[in-house]
Amino acid sequence: MRPFALASIVAVLLAICLAARPGIAEAASPVRFGYLDQPGSALFLLADAASLFKREGVDVVPVRFADSASGLAALGKGKLDAGCFAADQALQAIARGAAIRIIAGGGTDHSASVLDEVDASARLEREGSGILVAAAEGAGAPDRETLGKVVTALIKAHVLLQNNPADAWGRIPHRRPGKGEEFRFDPDPDYWRLAQIWKRLDLQQPAMPRGFLADHVYDEIYCDALGDLNDGEGEPDPVLKQLAGKAVCPPDCCPTGKKKRTDKGGTP
Known part of the structure; x- marks a missing residue:
């Protein structure tokens, strides 16, 4: 048998053996994750x-951006994964046709927000400036398992921040809110809150x-x-509870089993 043919057979057999062995898989691609270097990005x-x-x-590769506009442009062009x-700028990008989807919430500056209770417009303006997490869509974008x-x-970062804020901020001291600043965090993408901002910005065409x-x-x-986190072993953390x-989930994926609302029904 010719040496070249023998080498080819060996290579094929080796590939088959490796594919058959459990635990050997192609490494997942790193997730290129854009962020703003501000307290609202604290969960990330x-x-x-x-x-x-x-x-x-x-495997997450952080990519810092100076502003949301440039970060969202990179996300829409597939130069970022999330x-x-x-x-508000993410919603505007979606309205313009950007191939992105919102998957989680983040932090919002609630400093001096005393008017929020009586002025819905001021509250929504504040919410619009808050941080959310968006992911790219289309070919090459992270799959559902990776996004999960x-x-x-x-x-888990939110749980750590709520249960032990001193330890949490100690890990990212450069992004600790300054004196007089009050940031509130919520990992929930909260469709209904986004729908209110969408309506305020008059984005529905x-x-x-x-x-x-x-x-x-x-x-x-x-x-x-x-x-999945609430269904884990042991008593769920109070923050998870x-x-x-307050989670509003589609049918068959509501973690509490109490579906407050089972249809998003489109934009109000």
Whole structure:
């Protein structure tokens, strides 16, 4: 037998053996994650600093941006896989046709928000400037399993931040809110909150399907991740219980089993 033919046969047999061995798989591609270096991005920054992404088996490559506009442009062009950027600008990008979906929430500056209770417009303006997490769509974008792991890490970062804020901020001291600043965090993408911001910005156009925004909010990812964490061994963390208690999830993925609302029904 010719040496070349023998080498080819050996190579084929070796490939078959490796494919048949459990535990040997092609390494997943790193997730290129854009972010703004500000307190509103704390859940992402903390998940990275505390190795929560790595514990979920996700290799995240942080990419810093100076503003949401440039980050969302990179996300829409496939130069990023995910990112945490301003909610109002993310919604505007979606309205313009950007191939992105919202998968999680983040932090919002509630400093001097005394008017929020009586002025809905002021509250929505503040919410619009808050951070959310969006992911790319289309060929080459992270699959659902990978996104689920990313969101799981973000939820765990939220739990750490709520249960032990001193330790959490100690891991990312450069992004600790300054004196007089008050940031509130929520990993829930919260479709209904986004729908209010969408309406305030008057983004729904006549040519858009009624469920246009709903199709770009991937809250099933969040609900499944939260459900898995609550269904883990032992008593669920009180912070997880609180998140589950207010989650509004589609049918068959609500972590509490109490579906407050089972249809998003399109944009109000």
